[in-house]
Amino acid sequence: MKIGVITFSNSKDNYGQMLQIYAMQCFLKKMGHECFLIRYKDSPKVVASFKWNKVMTYMCKFPQYVIWYIQQKKESRWQKIYATSSQSSNALRRFDDFLMDNIKMTHQIYDEESIVNNPPQADAYVCGSDQIWCGDWAYYLNFAPENSIKIAYAPSMGGITDFSPEYEAQMKQLIHRLDFVGMREKSGVEVCKRLGRSDAVKVVDPTLLLDTADYDKIRIPITVKKPYIFLYLLGNPIGYKTKYFYDYAASKGLEVVYVASQGKVDDYEKFPAQVGEWIELLANAEMVITNSFHCTAFSLIYHRKVITVPLTGGYERMNTRINELLENTGLEQLVLKEDLDQYQLSDWNFSGFDMYKNTELKRSTGYFNDILITKSI
Numbered sequence: 001m002k003i004g005v006i007t008f009s010n011s012k013d014n015y016g017q018m019l020q021i022y023a024m025q026c027f028l029k030k031m032g033h034e035c036f037l038i039r040y041k042d043s044p045k046v047v048a049s050f051k052w053n054k055v056m057t058y059m060c061k062f063p064q065y066v067i068w069y070i071q072q073k074k075e076s077r078w079q080k081i082y083a084t085s086s087q088s089s090n091a092l093r094r095f096d097d098f099l100m101d102n103i104k105m106t107h108q109i110y111d112e113e114s115i116v117n118n119p120p121q122a123d124a125y126v127c128g129s130d131q132i133w134c135g136d137w138a139y140y141l142n143f144a145p146e147n148s149i150k151i152a153y154a155p156s157m158g159g160i161t162d163f164s165p166e167y168e169a170q171m172k173q174l175i176h177r178l179d180f181v182g183m184r185e186k187s188g189v190e191v192c193k194r195l196g197r198s199d200a201v202k203v204v205d206p207t208l209l210l211d212t213a214d215y216d217k218i219r220i221p222i223t224v225k226k227p228y229i230f231l232y233l234l235g236n237p238i239g240y241k242t243k244y245f246y247d248y249a250a251s252k253g254l255e256v257v258y259v260a261s262q263g264k265v266d267d268y269e270k271f272p273a274q275v276g277e278w279i280e281l282l283a284n285a286e287m288v289i290t291n292s293f294h295c296t297a298f299s300l301i302y303h304r305k306v307i308t309v310p311l312t313g314g315y316e317r318m319n320t321r322i323n324e325l326l327e328n329t330g331l332e333q334l335v336l337k338e339d340l341d342q343y344q345l346s347d348w349n350f351s352g353f354d355m356y357k358n359t360e361l362k363r364s365t366g367y368f369n370d371i372l373i374t375k376s377i
Contacts, residue, residue: 001372003028004106004122005210006038006139007131008287009099012090013261013279015232016207016294018028018098019215020129022275023206024153025103026214028126037105037118043112060113089272102218112138119143124372129154129184131206134163146204146260149375150177151368154184154203159317167229172196180371182364185320203286203367204360206319207297212283215301219283220276230304234264237313240264240336243290248340257281291323293322300329300353306377307343308335328356329353 011017021037028035034213099105115138132139133155134303141150152175163171172195175181181274182203192200229249233242235370246268249256259278260270273281279298279311282288287297288306299306310319310327319335326332330352 001123001376002034002036003124003126004036004038004120005126005128006010006040006141007128007132009105010038010041010305011039013093015259015261015273016292017130018095018275019279019294019298021099022102022218023208023210023214023292024126024129026365027206027209028368031365033372035104036120036122037099037103038125038316039106039113040115040136041109041111050052054332064115075091083233087248090272092272092274094274098218110138111327112136112356115143118147122148122375124149124151126151127152127155128158128182131156131158133157133188134160136173140171142174142287146177149179149372151180151371152178153180153260153364154205155188155323156184157188159185159187159320161187177376180367183225184322184368187320191307198322201367203364204325204357205293205295205297208301208357209303209361209364212302215279215298218276220274221281222273222277222280224255224257224284226255227253227286230255230281230288230290230313231256231258232282232288232290232292233258233260233264233291233309235261235265236311236315236318238291239312240309242268245340252319252333254286257285293325295320296327296334300325300331300350303348305343305348306334306375307336308334308342329356 005021007024007030008014008017009021020169025028025037026037033193070120103130108114108120110120125141125148127139127141128151134157144150155333164268175192175195175197178197181192181197181200183200184203185191185200186204189200189202229252231242231245241362245257257274258268258270259281260266262293271281282298282304283302288295288304289309290296290299291309292312296308308322310316310322322337323332326334330349
């Protein structure tokens with residue numbers, strides 16, 4: 001069956017975004033389907049509205065956000081230098097090359113008008129994963145023909161549960177067109193059920209549907225001479241300075257390989273890894289420290305000792321997906337609460353994660369088989 005997938009795909013530094021695209025396509029190919037990414041450029045009007053909604057959400061914890069913002073300014077006294085190096089760093093990450101080399105995708109980049117008037121041809125369409133809902137209507141498959149199969153697999157609302165009456169009414173109409181609704185977080189399931197989709201279920205991020213053998217195919221060899229901590233930080237606020245992680249590494253006799261993305265600014269040297277290098281560095285690390293969901297997930301997939309640093313400053317709602325993953329796998333203690341020295345070797349037991357991952361793979365495979373086979377008859 002020919003399946004078109006629409007999700008975010010334009011980032012130049014979001015490794016999780018690239019890897020969830022790869023995972024979704026690889027998973028569907030392993031099931032025997034022909035899969036392609038629908039390249040899409042978000043509507044400027046919707047993007048602006050979505051950003052304003054997020055700002056209003058964060059305003060409820062404005063003091064914490066201000067503290068974080070001031071700290072970022074203190075750490076980024078070389079802001080002009082960083083701005084230049086950041087541009088070159090993103091070029092070195094070569095995300096466009098990764099997509100070209102590993103992802104089948106539409107030649108055309110659609111926009112709000114062209115995707116509705118002349119949608120890419122497919123038997124089925126999938127929206128997901130990533131935080132694609134609460135924004136552009138194309139990510140709800142508004143362009144998909146009525147007679148096509150329409151699947152929402154692991155889209156996220158980013159923890160947002162309140163919308164304007166107008167937006168909610170349109171959302172309700174569009175999700176009722178879908179043949180299957182599987183959300184990435186419990187809060188998203190609850191919203192869908194509130195809007196009349198009582199059959200909505202929670203599913204795992206597509207990156208958890210593959211094994212290390214699938215990701216080893218895209219690894220790029222890179223050598224680090226000494227044992228190291230892989231530090232991967234996004235720009236969202238956390239309750240620790242970067243120096244704390246470097247001091248901890250030094251106390252353990254470890255080097256630090258630091259990859260940062262999505263607006264993370266500080267004065268420490270960072271490595272602009274390609275996607276395959278990012279996996280390689282994570283897979284060979286003595287330990288991983290991150291505030292990223294996907295970095296946490298890949299650490300578990302590769303059985304790496306990982307510590308997840310929770311977000312603060314009004315961004316706490318974005319901790320949900322990490323917390324749910326760790327709770328479901330019996331690893332909730334890996335969320336950093338006080339001091340890194342509290343962890344012992346016994347804290348990392350991956351058997352619960354492996355069982356959870358295998359169970360969810362069977363469930364998701366079953367969901368896709370049921371809906372694709374049933375609707376194609």
